[in-house]
Amino acid sequence: MGVYQEEKVVDLVCGMEIPRGDPDTLISYCNGQPYYFCAPCCIKAFEKNPARYLKPKGPIGRFLARLVNANIKVFGRAGPPCH
């Protein structure tokens, strides 16, 4: 019996580890990158506000975070849509 380790990915919305190849795993593409989610509510939350979950690091990330917060105030939602 071989040990098969299924590759795990993290659902950015709820933080749950999910197997990437699982048929129940949902995929959303943002900026050409696949992101994986455990449930429709998670993928919807991500697609509504991807910047909130992507959390870029460094000065650009902080700048973007401010931009997102400003957008939320002005438009009631963050940034441009994913697709």
Ligand SMILES: [Zn+2]
């Ligand atoms: Zn989830």
